Amino acid sequence: RTGDTPATGRQTETYDSAFLRACRREPVPHTPVWFMRQAGRSLPEYLKVREGIGMLDSCMRPELVTEITLQPVRRHKVDAAIYFSDIVVPLKAIGIDLDIKPGVGPVVAEPIRTREDLRRLRDLTPDDVHYVTEAIGMLTRELGPTPLIGFAGAPYTLASYLVEGGPSRNHENTKALMYGDPELWADLLDRLAGITAAFLKVQIEAGASAVQLFDSWVGSLAPADYRRSVMPASVKVFDAVAPYGVPRIHFGVGTGELLGLMGEAGADVVGVDWRVPMDEAARRVGPGKALQGNLDPAVLFSTPEAVRAKTGEVLDAAAGLEGHIFNLGHGVLPTTDPDALTRLVADVHERTAR
Numbered sequence: 001r002t003g004d005t006p007a008t009g010r011q012t013e014t015y016d017s018a019f020l021r022a023c024r025r026e027p028v029p030h031t032p033v034w035f036m037r038q039a040g041r042s043l044p045e046y047l048k049v050r051e052g053i054g055m056l057d058s059c060m061r062p063e064l065v066t067e068i069t070l071q072p073v074r075r076h077k078v079d080a081a082i083y084f085s086d087i088v089v090p091l092k093a094i095g096i097d098l099d100i101k102p103g104v105g106p107v108v109a110e111p112i113r114t115r116e117d118l119r120r121l122r123d124l125t126p127d128d129v130h131y132v133t134e135a136i137g138m139l140t141r142e143l144g145p146t147p148l149i150g151f152a153g154a155p156y157t158l159a160s161y162l163v164e165g166g167p168s169r170n171h172e173n174t175k176a177l178m179y180g181d182p183e184l185w186a187d188l189l190d191r192l193a194g195i196t197a198a199f200l201k202v203q204i205e206a207g208a209s210a211v212q213l214f215d216s217w218v219g220s221l222a223p224a225d226y227r228r229s230v231m232p233a234s235v236k237v238f239d240a241v242a243p244y245g246v247p248r249i250h251f252g253v254g255t256g257e258l259l260g261l262m263g264e265a266g267a268d269v270v271g272v273d274w275r276v277p278m279d280e281a282a283r284r285v286g287p288g289k290a291l292q293g294n295l296d297p298a299v300l301f302s303t304p305e306a307v308r309a310k311t312g313e314v315l316d317a318a319a320g321l322e323g324h325i326f327n328l329g330h331g332v333l334p335t336t337d338p339d340a341l342t343r344l345v346a347d348v349h350e351r352t353a354r
């Protein structure tokens, strides 16, 4: 654990890494970089080791998880690793019948929409995800000083998959439940908060140096609805992991109007998508938080010169921030050229070297 003052060796080096220093808003030797969805996706070495193994099966094999998590660190020299898994893994682990369909995403066999259905969401115990503890043990030995980011899906985003039964553009069933039966909705989110908190605790106990809560689809809500119907559950998650002292990152897409509230929910670092410039995001979030972001992932399909120019815009907008972690505004897109990512890491390191 690297949140508390470290004792010796690897722990001290990890604690002093550019990534964790930036999360704590301390001076850094260079702006740290990592990419959401850096593990997997377009890497040929990923496609090779995943051949013939389903996504969820691969998440349960510690050696494979270790290898896939390390691949982008080796190739791109990113400043942090993100644990290879998926936001639906803890739901699968408590017995929800779901699968991840290639090119589609998580699909739930029987959606959760009634009080009766809620009973299928039992508590998560460390034993349910023993392979996570094993994999993180292996990983922290292999990573050297590079920090490992653990993660989980936030209650709203998980609820959206469970209630819709799969990916959704408009989240209409989710919102129907949220507005139509606030009591059942609150109970659903509270149960998910418990599961999410337990899943993050397992990862921190096993050695994750930071955690990110992905509320990918929460940008579909207006601030008043977020505050009333979602924020209490996210607060519960952040409060539950606060005692560990590891940095907590909070990210969602299209959350320009929610940035202040997402910081208030308890994060130490707020993730920003590409729609709001970093300096404006800092004003919306307010003091006392580091920020993470925010190059549009689609920019990487342009020329190297254009990528450099857009990277410069992000760095300029973030220049006055106390605590900036460079990232994309959302995950790496599946057909991204891996070399564009490698160049981007080197470029940010070079231009921000102090």
Ligand code: CP3
Pocket (backbone or CB within 6 Å): 035, 036, 037, 038, 039, 040, 041, 054, 055, 082, 083, 084, 085, 086, 087, 088, 100, 101, 102, 103, 104, 105, 106, 151, 214, 216, 331
């Ligand atoms: O960041 C990383 O590289 C770590 C691994 C990771 C995965 N999923 C692996 C994965 C992380 C952090 C996630 C988070 C995740 N999963 C989110 C939040 C982040 C975001 O992008 O907003 C969400 C919403 C999911 C749900 C999910 N799982 C989706 C939408 C998909 C994509 C479906 C597709 O094929 O396009 C998945 C599948 C998934 N998760 C893949 C990977 C590598 C692809 C599956 C495969 O390669 O077979």
